[in-house]
Amino acid sequence: xxxxxxxGIDLGGTTTKFAIMTAQGEIQQRWSIQTDILNNGNNIIPNxxxxxxxxxxxxxxxxxxxxxxxxxxxxxxxxxxGTVDSAFNLNxxxxxxIKQQIEAGTKMSVKVENxxxxxxxGERWQGAGNNAADVAFVTLGTGVGGGIIVDGHxxxxxxxxxxxxxxMTIDPNGYTCTCGKKGCLETVASATGVxxxxxxxxxxxxxxxxxxxxxxxxxxxxxxxxxxxxxxNDPLALLVIEYVCKQLGLALSTVAVTLNxxxxxxxxxxxxxxxxxxxxxxxxxxxxxxxxxxxxxxLKLATLGNEAGVIGAASLILDK
Amino acid sequence: xxxxxxxGIDLGGTTTKFAIMTAQGEIQQRWSIQTDILNNGNNIIPNxxxxxxxxxxxxxxxxxxxxxxxxxxxxxxxxxxGTVDSAFNLNxxxxxxIKQQIEAGTKMSVKVENxxxxxxxGERWQGAGNNAADVAFVTLGTGVGGGIIVDGHxxxxxxxxxxxxxxMTIDPNGYTCTCGKKGCLETVASATGVxxxxxxxxxxxxxxxxxxxxxxxxxxxxxxxxxxxxxxNDPLALLVIEYVCKQLGLALSTVAVTLNxxxxxxxxxxxxxxxxxxxxxxxxxxxxxxxxxxxxxxLKLATLGNEAGVIGAASLILDK
Numbered sequence: 122x123x124x125x126x127x128x129g130i131d132l133g134g135t136t137t138k139f140a141i142m143t144a145q146g147e148i149q150q151r152w153s154i155q156t157d158i159l160n161n162g163n164n165i166i167p168n169x170x171x172x173x174x175x176x177x178x179x180x181x182x183x184x185x186x187x188x189x190x191x192x193x194x195x196x197x198x199x200x201x202x203g204t205v206d207s208a209f210n211l212n213x214x215x216x217x218x219i220k221q222q223i224e225a226g227t228k229m230s231v232k233v234e235n236x237x238x239x240x241x242x243g244e245r246w247q248g249a250g251n252n253a254a255d256v257a258f259v260t261l262g263t264g265v266g267g268g269i270i271v272d273g274h275x276x277x278x279x280x281x282x283x284x285x286x287x288x289m290t291i292d293p294n295g296y297t298c299t300c301g302k303k304g305c306l307e308t309v310a311s312a313t314g315v316x317x318x319x320x321x322x323x324x325x326x327x328x329x330x331x332x333x334x335x336x337x338x339x340x341x342x343x344x345x346x347x348x349x350x351x352x353x354n355d356p357l358a359l360l361v362i363e364y365v366c367k368q369l370g371l372a373l374s375t376v377a378v379t380l381n382x383x384x385x386x387x388x389x390x391x392x393x394x395x396x397x398x399x400x401x402x403x404x405x406x407x408x409x410x411x412x413x414x415x416x417x418x419x420l421k422l423a424t425l426g427n428e429a430g431v432i433g434a435a436s437l438i439l440d441k
Numbered sequence: 442x443x444x445x446x447x448x449g450i451d452l453g454g455t456t457t458k459f460a461i462m463t464a465q466g467e468i469q470q471r472w473s474i475q476t477d478i479l480n481n482g483n484n485i486i487p488n489x490x491x492x493x494x495x496x497x498x499x500x501x502x503x504x505x506x507x508x509x510x511x512x513x514x515x516x517x518x519x520x521x522x523g524t525v526d527s528a529f530n531l532n533x534x535x536x537x538x539i540k541q542q543i544e545a546g547t548k549m550s551v552k553v554e555n556x557x558x559x560x561x562x563g564e565r566w567q568g569a570g571n572n573a574a575d576v577a578f579v580t581l582g583t584g585v586g587g588g589i590i591v592d593g594h595x596x597x598x599x600x601x602x603x604x605x606x607x608x609m610t611i612d613p614n615g616y617t618c619t620c621g622k623k624g625c626l627e628t629v630a631s632a633t634g635v636x637x638x639x640x641x642x643x644x645x646x647x648x649x650x651x652x653x654x655x656x657x658x659x660x661x662x663x664x665x666x667x668x669x670x671x672x673x674n675d676p677l678a679l680l681v682i683e684y685v686c687k688q689l690g691l692a693l694s695t696v697a698v699t700l701n702x703x704x705x706x707x708x709x710x711x712x713x714x715x716x717x718x719x720x721x722x723x724x725x726x727x728x729x730x731x732x733x734x735x736x737x738x739x740l741k742l743a744t745l746g747n748e749a750g751v752i753g754a755a756s757l758i759l760d761k
Contacts, residue, residue: 289695
């Protein structure tokens with residue numbers, strides 16, 4: 122198996138990314154195709170099979186040269202059966218037998234996992250996680266997701282919902298979440314959450330602020346805009362970022378006292394704010410975390426960006 | 442190994458409990474000795490060795506009939522080395538080589554683990570945990586401790602501090618904890634915490650209340666007194682219990698979204714308040730936990746009481 126290669130697939134609502142990797146973690150080939158969600162998403166799996174077979178032919182490779190294919194997918198995944206029960210952004214409203222179909226179409230063995238979990242595996246294996254035994258991963262995107270790795274393995278939990286850090290209640294009196302609860306981390310620490318907090322804070326803010334002017338002007342703003350203005354010392358933007366990072370640091374401190382992982386890795390679009398984000402979260406984290414854990418659970422920024430998915434997906438094949 | 446027996450030891454500051462068990466979980470013999478913490482705690486390990494050898498002789502058993510000895514101990518445990526770095530309530534202010542000494546003195550192999558972790562293992566194996574793969578355990582005693590079991594194994598974490606649920610920051614503006622932080626779960630949900638909240642609430646309370654009368658009278662009260670009065674509908678006691686259980690339910694909801702264990706088991710002295718405690722915590726938990734997790738992570742009361750320690754300690758020997 123050490124000389125066999127791996128295929129990693131990151132299935133997203135817009136793009137499906139592929140990589141051929143070595144078992145040592147080196148990416149040898151990369152390509153991507155558009156995800157065709159028309160026709161109730163019925164084209165998605167056949168397109169994946171065709172793309173793999175086409176590229177193997179192109180590279181003159183045989184299925185026997187591969188230890189298997191790992192796939193990260195959105196939706197509600199049954200990783201043992203290799204199926205997805207439903208995935209709204211793929212137009213899948215019924216169970217899809219991903220593993221079975223792709224195995225039949227490619228003659229390679231297939232493993233299927235949730236997209237946040239494969240990103241966690243990717244960052245652990247080749248990114249910020251430094252191959253540590255215990256790593257927690259939080260992804261700050263449109264929503265907030267997470268993946269928990271203990272002793273090198275993804276923790277699924279009894280109902281497959283381990284790592285749902287985005288729905289941790291962080292402020293019982295906070296904003297109402299899409300899930301119906303109040304004060305989920307996601308309501309403030311996602312890209313949409315940062316904008317929500319900015320709009321809310323702007324209502325009460327009376328001072329001079331470019332962010333306030335932009336909002337009053339009716340401009341569409343993004344979480345990146347808020348971070349960029351905060352970096353330029355816009356006083357309202359700074360208040361917003363300080364609040365968001367305070368809540369995120371508090372949430373990560375509870376993950377740390379529960380699991381004491383070596384690293385908590387922060388990824389997703391919002392994490393592109395980089396060290397500015399990290400230093401603010403770190404300040405809050407240090408205030409809230411148990412002293413004995415401060416030096417043994419370290420916060421880090423993700424390093425693999427968009428590649429975490431394909432790399433982590435490929436690594437599923439190495440997991441015994 | 443299946444026919445070999447196990448010895449479990451629960452080393453506490455007052456009493457050291459012993460049990461001889463089968464690998465199937467049946468307790469065949471139990472006894473206990475006083476823990477002699479005089480002489481800098483130097484008598485503790487020799488006394489354990491003497492007591493084991495004495496009982497083996499009494500029962501006409503040989504070391505070869507045992508798969509090993511498991512010990513749960515307070516203090517800062519290095520479970521890999523089988524040592525305790527320090528344990529203040531045993532008067533151990535220097536590293537103690539527990540495993541090495543007991544192995545030499547009994548001719549049996551020894552495993553050492555933190556006392557909250559062995560209680561978690563005990564409840565998982567023979568108690569409320571129902572032998573589920575993933576179980577979280579929280580013990581509400583003088584302090585608040587915890588143990589996290591994933592895939593049947595204790596999670597230690599990078600610095601050995603996984604499961605320190607008592608030091609989860611649950612209210613950033615809350616009471617100052619012995620650890621130096623503010624708003625740790627332990628400041629309200631431990632036995633001393635319940636009394637602290639009662640004293641604090643009583644200051645502001647103007648209505649009719651037996652609890653208030655007792656406190657104004659200068660009576661020493663315990664957490665059991667507060668629960669007993671709450672069960673009798675004392676209005677101040679009810680306010681106190683509602684606050685404590687609200688915070689505990691919030692803390693357990695964060696453990697649930699992080700790990701989605703099959704059970705979260707609540708033990709320790711405070712849990713003797715039974716279903717009255719559980720139903721109040723449950724109410725808060727359901728308010729704060731992610732919907733998808735509500736039905737797959739169940740709160741339960743511990744069932745083994747004081748025996749969780751010896752049973753869990755014995756089970757260390759079964760862990761590969």
